Amino acid sequence: MRRTRKNPRRLTALALGAVAAVALAACGGPSTTGSGSGGGTGGGAGGTADAGGIHNPSDATGGTIRMANSGDWDSLDPADTYYAYAWNFVRLYGRSLMMFKSAPGQEGATLVPDLAESAGTPNADSTQWTYTLRQGVKFEDGTPVTSKDVKYAVERSLDKTTFPNGPTYFNDFLDLQGYTSPYQDSSPDKLGLKAIDTPDDRTIVFKLSKPFSGFDYFAQLPATIPVPQAKDTGSKYKEHVVSTGPYMFETNDLGKSFAMVRNPNWDQATDPNRKPLPDRIEVALNVNSDDIDNRLIAGDLDVQIEGSGVGPAAQGRILADQNLKASTDNALLARSWFTNVNGEVAPLDNIHCRIAVQYAVDRTGYQRAYGGATGGDIATNLMPPVIPGAEQFDLYPSAGNTGDLAKAKDELNQCGQPNGFTTGISYRAERPKEKATAEALQQSLQRVGINLEIKPYPLVDYLKLYAGKPDFAKANNLGLMVYGWGADWPDGFGFLSQIVDSRVIRDTGGNSNLSVRDPAVDALVDKAVTTGDDASRQKAWVDVDRKVMEDAYIIPGIWAKGLLYRPANLTNVFITNGFQMYDYLAMGTTRK
Amino acid sequence: MTAPLDVPESTTQTLAPVAGPGAVAGRSPWQIAWTRLKRDKVALAGGVVVLLLVLVALCAPLIVRLLGHPPLEFHYEKVDPDLQVPTGRFGGMDGEFLFGAEPVNGRDIFSRIVYGSRISLLIAFLATVLSTVLGTVAGVTAGYFGGWVDTLISRIMDVFLAFPILLFAIALAGVVPDQAFGLQGDTLRILLIVFITGFVNWPYIGRIVRGQALALREREFVDAARSMGASTPRILVTEMLPNLFAPILVYTTLLIPTNILFEAALSFLGVGVRPPTPTWGGMLSDATHWYQIAPHFMLWPGLAIFVTVLAFNLFGDGLRDALDPRSR
Numbered sequence: 001m002r003r004t005r006k007n008p009r010r011l012t013a014l015a016l017g018a019v020a021a022v023a024l025a026a027c028g029g030p031s032t033t034g035s036g037s038g039g040g041t042g043g044g045a046g047g048t049a050d051a052g053g054i055h056n057p058s059d060a061t062g063g064t065i066r067m068a069n070s071g072d073w074d075s076l077d078p079a080d081t082y083y084a085y086a087w088n089f090v091r092l093y094g095r096s097l098m099m100f101k102s103a104p105g106q107e108g109a110t111l112v113p114d115l116a117e118s119a120g121t122p123n124a125d126s127t128q129w130t131y132t133l134r135q136g137v138k139f140e141d142g143t144p145v146t147s148k149d150v151k152y153a154v155e156r157s158l159d160k161t162t163f164p165n166g167p168t169y170f171n172d173f174l175d176l177q178g179y180t181s182p183y184q185d186s187s188p189d190k191l192g193l194k195a196i197d198t199p200d201d202r203t204i205v206f207k208l209s210k211p212f213s214g215f216d217y218f219a220q221l222p223a224t225i226p227v228p229q230a231k232d233t234g235s236k237y238k239e240h241v242v243s244t245g246p247y248m249f250e251t252n253d254l255g256k257s258f259a260m261v262r263n264p265n266w267d268q269a270t271d272p273n274r275k276p277l278p279d280r281i282e283v284a285l286n287v288n289s290d291d292i293d294n295r296l297i298a299g300d301l302d303v304q305i306e307g308s309g310v311g312p313a314a315q316g317r318i319l320a321d322q323n324l325k326a327s328t329d330n331a332l333l334a335r336s337w338f339t340n341v342n343g344e345v346a347p348l349d350n351i352h353c354r355i356a357v358q359y360a361v362d363r364t365g366y367q368r369a370y371g372g373a374t375g376g377d378i379a380t381n382l383m384p385p386v387i388p389g390a391e392q393f394d395l396y397p398s399a400g401n402t403g404d405l406a407k408a409k410d411e412l413n414q415c416g417q418p419n420g421f422t423t424g425i426s427y428r429a430e431r432p433k434e435k436a437t438a439e440a441l442q443q444s445l446q447r448v449g450i451n452l453e454i455k456p457y458p459l460v461d462y463l464k465l466y467a468g469k470p471d472f473a474k475a476n477n478l479g480l481m482v483y484g485w486g487a488d489w490p491d492g493f494g495f496l497s498q499i500v501d502s503r504v505i506r507d508t509g510g511n512s513n514l515s516v517r518d519p520a521v522d523a524l525v526d527k528a529v530t531t532g533d534d535a536s537r538q539k540a541w542v543d544v545d546r547k548v549m550e551d552a553y554i555i556p557g558i559w560a561k562g563l564l565y566r567p568a569n570l571t572n573v574f575i576t577n578g579f580q581m582y583d584y585l586a587m588g589t590t591r592k
Numbered sequence: 593m594t595a596p597l598d599v600p601e602s603t604t605q606t607l608a609p610v611a612g613p614g615a616v617a618g619r620s621p622w623q624i625a626w627t628r629l630k631r632d633k634v635a636l637a638g639g640v641v642v643l644l645l646v647l648v649a650l651c652a653p654l655i656v657r658l659l660g661h662p663p664l665e666f667h668y669e670k671v672d673p674d675l676q677v678p679t680g681r682f683g684g685m686d687g688e689f690l691f692g693a694e695p696v697n698g699r700d701i702f703s704r705i706v707y708g709s710r711i712s713l714l715i716a717f718l719a720t721v722l723s724t725v726l727g728t729v730a731g732v733t734a735g736y737f738g739g740w741v742d743t744l745i746s747r748i749m750d751v752f753l754a755f756p757i758l759l760f761a762i763a764l765a766g767v768v769p770d771q772a773f774g775l776q777g778d779t780l781r782i783l784l785i786v787f788i789t790g791f792v793n794w795p796y797i798g799r800i801v802r803g804q805a806l807a808l809r810e811r812e813f814v815d816a817a818r819s820m821g822a823s824t825p826r827i828l829v830t831e832m833l834p835n836l837f838a839p840i841l842v843y844t845t846l847l848i849p850t851n852i853l854f855e856a857a858l859s860f861l862g863v864g865v866r867p868p869t870p871t872w873g874g875m876l877s878d879a880t881h882w883y884q885i886a887p888h889f890m891l892w893p894g895l896a897i898f899v900t901v902l903a904f905n906l907f908g909d910g911l912r913d914a915l916d917p918r919s920r
Contacts, residue, residue, distance in 0.1 A: 316885040319675065364673075365666070368696055372674045424770070429862045432881050436696050439868050443666045443697075453777065454867050455770060476770055 078222035079157035094225035100578030108576025149226035157223035277588030307581025309562030352415035354552035359408035365440035376558035389538025420449020423479030429456035469509030492541025635910015641903035660703035667698030683888030722790025727797030735805025749795035845908035
């Protein structure tokens with residue numbers, strides 16, 4: 001799962017006992033118009049988006065964009081980063097083989113070749129992918145970029161001891177043959193990985209251990225941003241990442257701030273994807289989040305970089321003021337908040353009991369727990385609508401989404417529990433929205449005699465020791481487990497693979513799939529992973545989604561939204577569905 | 593309070609009552625204390641509030657039936673579906689919702705405060721009783737026997753006083769499973785907190801009782817009882833204990849508010865009684881996310897804790913002054 005900004009704050013939150021470091025954005029807001037369930041281009045909570053969803057379109061260059069982050073960067077090193085905002089931002093100083101297009105709305109969720117000339121060419125069974133690099137791409141010091149630099153970059157990203165934060169897709173899919181790290185590599189050029197071939201300086205070939213048709217999504221990972229071996233300092237490389245993009249680091253004071261200036265060795269002729277506008281980008285780190293919101297509104301700051309939206313306090317203020325509200329976008333995220341139903345806990349091992357739960361849930365209560373319409377749309381299935389090809393369907397409909405108690409009782413009868421039953425519901429103690437969810441579910445299920453015992457567990461070990469540990473969940477009668485998931489990238493694989501495939505469930509805990517155990521789902525996942533053409537693959541992921549809903553292993557909650565504020569001086573502002581926040585590549589400023 | 597108490601001593605049968613002129617009726621030390629207490633209006637007010645609180649806690653279901661809504665009942669109609677804060681002025685305070693409604697789910701804050709008093713007082717009282725019993729037994733034993741017994745018990749008390757009680761409580765409440773010792777749910781959580789609080793606070797009373805017992809055992813009436821062949825248990829129970837009653841009562845009264853605060857702190861940190869059972873600390877914790885847009889939610893539980901702790905403290909102080917005027 002690509003993490004949202006809240007994770008790094010969890011320790012602080014714990015220490016303070018203050019739980020404020022909470023979910024994405026909202027604790028309330030007005031009913032907003034923009035971004036209905038389908039589009040998600042973030043048309044806005046009343047903004048003046050032009051056709052195509054671009055606010056203040058302009059190609060005027062110059063000026064400084066000021067950004068702030070309420071926490072620290074997970075890492076500026078492309079091998080070691082896993083946040084959506086970091087992947088959005090990394091495109092300013094690094095060029096991966098593929099990238100998400102810098103374009104508004106759904107177009108931003110499409111892949112375009114960046115360092116590569118074109119999308120990857122697979123072999124017949126999609127186990128081998130070949131890319132050709134563009135000519136004339138250079139590092140910031142003027143050295144030309146070769147395919148060996150890309151290979152080296154991927155190699156070092158495999159080393160999870162040095163770079164624990166990044167995703168593990170290359171570790172999981174490349175045919176590693178025991179290769180662990182270039183730092184342990186005995187070959188003199190440190191390029192001993194057999195899974196990647198570099199027949200010449202412009203060609204790179206990836207060999208996979210299993211077929212995978214969506215490899216272009218891997219090729220957009222920051223891990224494919226070239227790293228010059230001579231400048232690699234391992235875990236210290238993040239102090240000075242060598243740029244291939246239009247901006248390079250001028251200063252970098254880790255944990256405090258950094259500044260970027262134009263990279264003289266970046267050549268517009270090699271790059272059809274970027275039109276860099278500002279001359280300078282300044283980023284402050286570890287800034288109090290309420291302070292960020294206030295400075296945004298006051299015009300002292302341009303971007304809250306995490307893209308998670310303003311906090312509850314600023315949100316109350318913005319929503320009460322039409323002028324402020326006009327400068328916001330209520331963006332639909334590739335993130336669902338849902339509750340797992342544990343089929344290992346009786347009587348939920350009976351599908352009729354699980355369906356009874358689905359019918360008994362008052363979905364409006366779930367939405368309220370997450371802040372109403374500003375916090376998200378009511379979800380009727382798993383995959384968020386911003387994911388290309390996602391379909392919205394409702395297998396357990398009810399009037400006004402408040403639950404169908406007659407059908408719920410009927411299912412309870414078929415399950416042999418006509419008077420209901422008692423089970424537990426777990427949630428992450430530090431998250432007030434999950435607590436509100438647990439309480440709301442308790443209230444709504446009580447209507448048909450299903451009693452829930454509420455059990456909070458610490459966030460840090462929720463997956464490792466509690467809800468994500470099958471024997472604990474079973475022994476403690478955790479029939480329901482409040483949870484949520486964000487897509488690594490907007491695609492069925494990026495969203496579903498880690499939460500519905502029963503083969504990722506390990507007895508030792510730390511699971512991301514809490515409850516979906518159905519061989520039929522696994523088979524559908526395999527089919528989707530190996531399906532070649534885009535349309536059929538998207539359809540295949542919808543089939544996975546539908547099967548999970550038929551099994552009633554997950555109660556859909558909401559498709560999350562964030563309330564983003566954009567100061568008036570920003571130009572070319574738009575929400576990209578590639579990252580579900582403002583696109584940082586296209587942004588300019590009128591403030592010189 | 594290291595000085596021995598003079599006043600209660602005269603209750604013991606070893607001292608003959610002073611014969612006074614017939615016109616002046618003899619007053620027992622308790623009567624004297626009561627007279628003093630009656631003159632202390634502040635303490636009396638504290639006492640009245642404490643009595644009221646106990647009444648409220650005992651009659652919670654009745655009060656809520658008359659003036660509120662069930663404490664767990666959701667009232668979505670009271671909450672703005674977009675802003676998630678209660679509609680109406682001052683957090684939705686009106687004739688029906690006396691203290692307004694909670695954000696998000698619209699639960700009646702008044703009912704939750706009333707029910708919350710049960711948890712707070714129950715835990716505080718039980719924990720205090722536990723502390724008092726442990727403290728008295730240990731204190732009297734240490735003070736009366738002296739020597740190595742005293743040294744041992746005193747060192748144990750030092751260890752307990754140095755204990756990081758809050759961290760201990762968080763750790764213990766975190767590892768105890770949902771079902772243990774044949775108990776589960778709220779009962780288990782309440783008893784767990786009572787145990788933690790009571791078990792860690794006993795040395796405060798223990799030390800004071802030990803000091804008193806040290807002084808008392810040298811008194812003539814104890815010597816007299818001993819020389820007349822009274823057994824040790826008899827001396828402890830009949831001679832010593834009645835004379836220790838006043839300080840124990842005073843410190844018990846002062847320990848209750850400490851325990852109320854401690855329970856609130858545990859609930860605030862999320863290791864107390866589990867939701868949705870209303871507790872003041874838990875409400876306060878929920879309210880921290882809303883204080884800027886729904887300040888009423890923080891006001892009421894905060895006020896409840898404040899008033900309760902203040903009342904107990906004022907009453908306890910008054911009681912000490914009345915029973916032992918020299919400590920003033």
